[in-house]
Amino acid sequence: MTREMTGAKMVVEALKEQGVDTVFGYPGGAVLPIYDEIFLQNDIRHILVRHEQGAVHAAEGYARSTGKPGVVLVTSGPGATNAVTGLTDALLDSIPLVVLTGQVPTFMIGSDAFQEADTVGITRPCTKHNWLVKDTDKLAETLHEGFHVATSGRPGPVLIDIPKDVQFATGTYQPAKPGASRYQPPVKGDMEEITELVAAIEAAERPVFYTGGGVINSGPAACQLLRELVDATGIPITSTLMGLGAYPASGDNWLGMLGMHGLYEANLAMHDCDLMINVGARFDDRITGRIDAFSPNSKKAHIDIDPSSINKVIRIDIPIVGDVGHVLEDILKVWKARGRKVNREAIAKWQEQITEWRKVNCLAYTGSEKVIKPQYALQRLEELTKNHDRYITTEVGQHQMWAAQYLNFEDPNRWMTSGGLGTMGYGFPASIGVQMAHPDSLVINVAGEASWLMNMQEMGTAAQYRLPVKQFILNNERLGMVRQWQELLHGERYSHSWSESLPDFVKLAEAFGAKGILCSDPADLDDAIMEMINYDGPVIFDCLVEKHENCFPMIPSGKAHNEMLMGEADTQGVIQSGGAVLV
Amino acid sequence: MSALHIKKGSTRHSAYNLRPNFSDVQERHTLAVLVENEPGVLARVIGLFAGRGYNIESLTVAEVDHTGHLSRITVVTTGTPQVIEQIKAQLGRIVSVHEVHDLTVEGASVERELAIFKVIGDGDKRVEALRLADIFRANVVDSTLNSFIFEITGAPEKIDAFADLMRPLGLAEVARTGVAALLRGV
Numbered sequence: 001m002t003r004e005m006t007g008a009k010m011v012v013e014a015l016k017e018q019g020v021d022t023v024f025g026y027p028g029g030a031v032l033p034i035y036d037e038i039f040l041q042n043d044i045r046h047i048l049v050r051h052e053q054g055a056v057h058a059a060e061g062y063a064r065s066t067g068k069p070g071v072v073l074v075t076s077g078p079g080a081t082n083a084v085t086g087l088t089d090a091l092l093d094s095i096p097l098v099v100l101t102g103q104v105p106t107f108m109i110g111s112d113a114f115q116e117a118d119t120v121g122i123t124r125p126c127t128k129h130n131w132l133v134k135d136t137d138k139l140a141e142t143l144h145e146g147f148h149v150a151t152s153g154r155p156g157p158v159l160i161d162i163p164k165d166v167q168f169a170t171g172t173y174q175p176a177k178p179g180a181s182r183y184q185p186p187v188k189g190d191m192e193e194i195t196e197l198v199a200a201i202e203a204a205e206r207p208v209f210y211t212g213g214g215v216i217n218s219g220p221a222a223c224q225l226l227r228e229l230v231d232a233t234g235i236p237i238t239s240t241l242m243g244l245g246a247y248p249a250s251g252d253n254w255l256g257m258l259g260m261h262g263l264y265e266a267n268l269a270m271h272d273c274d275l276m277i278n279v280g281a282r283f284d285d286r287i288t289g290r291i292d293a294f295s296p297n298s299k300k301a302h303i304d305i306d307p308s309s310i311n312k313v314i315r316i317d318i319p320i321v322g323d324v325g326h327v328l329e330d331i332l333k334v335w336k337a338r339g340r341k342v343n344r345e346a347i348a349k350w351q352e353q354i355t356e357w358r359k360v361n362c363l364a365y366t367g368s369e370k371v372i373k374p375q376y377a378l379q380r381l382e383e384l385t386k387n388h389d390r391y392i393t394t395e396v397g398q399h400q401m402w403a404a405q406y407l408n409f410e411d412p413n414r415w416m417t418s419g420g421l422g423t424m425g426y427g428f429p430a431s432i433g434v435q436m437a438h439p440d441s442l443v444i445n446v447a448g449e450a451s452w453l454m455n456m457q458e459m460g461t462a463a464q465y466r467l468p469v470k471q472f473i474l475n476n477e478r479l480g481m482v483r484q485w486q487e488l489l490h491g492e493r494y495s496h497s498w499s500e501s502l503p504d505f506v507k508l509a510e511a512f513g514a515k516g517i518l519c520s521d522p523a524d525l526d527d528a529i530m531e532m533i534n535y536d537g538p539v540i541f542d543c544l545v546e547k548h549e550n551c552f553p554m555i556p557s558g559k560a561h562n563e564m565l566m567g568e569a570d571t572q573g574v575i576q577s578g579g580a581v582l583v
Numbered sequence: 584m585s586a587l588h589i590k591k592g593s594t595r596h597s598a599y600n601l602r603p604n605f606s607d608v609q610e611r612h613t614l615a616v617l618v619e620n621e622p623g624v625l626a627r628v629i630g631l632f633a634g635r636g637y638n639i640e641s642l643t644v645a646e647v648d649h650t651g652h653l654s655r656i657t658v659v660t661t662g663t664p665q666v667i668e669q670i671k672a673q674l675g676r677i678v679s680v681h682e683v684h685d686l687t688v689e690g691a692s693v694e695r696e697l698a699i700f701k702v703i704g705d706g707d708k709r710v711e712a713l714r715l716a717d718i719f720r721a722n723v724v725d726s727t728l729n730s731f732i733f734e735i736t737g738a739p740e741k742i743d744a745f746a747d748l749m750r751p752l753g754l755a756e757v758a759r760t761g762v763a764a765l766l767r768g769v
Contacts, residue, residue, distance in 0.1 A: 121626070124623065124627060125630055125634050129677075129679070132623075149678055183678055306676060307675060307676065308669065308672035308675070308676050312672075
């Protein structure tokens, strides 16, 4: 069925047809016709953010916590340029987003019109794909294609730029035609490679699973298959920051997170393994450390839906291009058909070795009764919230790493963090997006005070929609991770890494009609956290923590997995000048 | 393995895998990229090369199938085997790219480039330029009393050689199209 309607109405119709229930946005001149259509309907809820960057991060939180694409609507020019950081963040973390931008009318494009920017030009390198729609008849088709591209293959953000005259003009609405798109990335892996991997699993003496965000993106079924495979083979498993929750932290084979601030046992298992099975991760530099010393004696298999991830950084012996869920299903099928074989004896010895490494207790820290240690704050947060229906977002920095280390994730889609781009200011708007998708759940943004201030304007959004997001700010009055690097790499010259003139967060919360809680004494911490959980509304929790705590373990830049720093005593003069140039 | 664009007849590992780990040998490859003929598609391809620091030695682009909206981009690039594999994989994941072919590894190919040369001179030099042009099967497409414009088609090396010969004879300006290439046979 085709129907005549304006471009603006087509936008709303296409969103409805795609099953969109929530749009994050901010109006402006070039999108007024679409906002008019939003005003005239009740199926799609529009959340008015306070800055376009917030809209994109909120949509990312929505997408990551639901598995559905997030949708953003912003105006031309500054509306679009403000969205660029969020788009880049979503591109690096493979988050499906559909971002709609207004544009000046087609006949004014190129004339430096008011609020004109070359949006498709600016966003070409920070989207998976983008379109400028110049013909209302093509608008609906392009919108449907946008959803298809954002969610197919390796997910990512797409942007559709819609000039104002295209919104006003009338055209024919084309309903979505499933399967019509030329873009159909293959999802099934090569059976020959899968069989080779199964043979390698059967023979391996020291195998390890190294999983990433691709497992979460593949969906709950993929996570289930991963759990089945790990538990049936008894192979230990570690995960990147982005993949936490795909395998439960309480699982028998769980090693904890790996990488720069990963766990000792996870990094040593990666270094010493003889078979590495990468499932939906991408050998990021935060994971590999020094490339030429990365897991020197292992055969490496890599399952990834994006062929360009394979052999990009690390040479792969068994490349498998396909969707994680489909490939894991085939691996299980082949492995079972061949008699469910693993080298039990060798793996038992391998597990013993891992148990020895665990005894190092790499997350141990020096406690204090006078001041709240950030690690302690997160341990208490974990203890007091673990039985809740809980979602965690984070900002970027030390608090993010501590959250990844000390909070446990039992299920996928419960952990939203900016991994690839490392965007300070991500967590607060992301928590708003998560809360919109899960109105009755406990949504906590673990933040540092510096990151949090980067998008604090979203307090207005949280207050307006009465979203009970909990902002758990580990306040050290420092840019903690910058300070840590300056201490280790730049001769303790703390150039511009502390925050003067911080706001009174309690008064700030009250100014927005929210609740503020200040806590500085470890003895009061549990009660204060309970007060935060029990308050029905947005809370800013100002947790004053030790100001000079460093985040360990740490693999310094330019070092290998088995050269971890475990604590303060380890850190004298360990990073050479070669490492200082790395980030 | 088709997604990795592995040449027929090579092993299940990519050709790159058979080479020493992280070879730093620079190779020159000619890639044929079939793309949707839509606004911005060339910018996507060029932006990929610029953004990821790959080399472009030459690039030609034109629509080759009007009804199918297909353009063919022929790009000559250099890099280590690993970088060449990356370039192909990165090109392959651009949504508007239909096919990526590495003509350097997929079989024997024919490479042609067209160039026009303006040579200014008189007397013996003018006669010598005309004689050499004849040997290189270059055509005279314009002439004044003291200048020629030659048109020459061939492999880039042949055009380089012709340019070297013309230089002392009064070569004033050169315009080259860049390489167009096709695989031989069916």
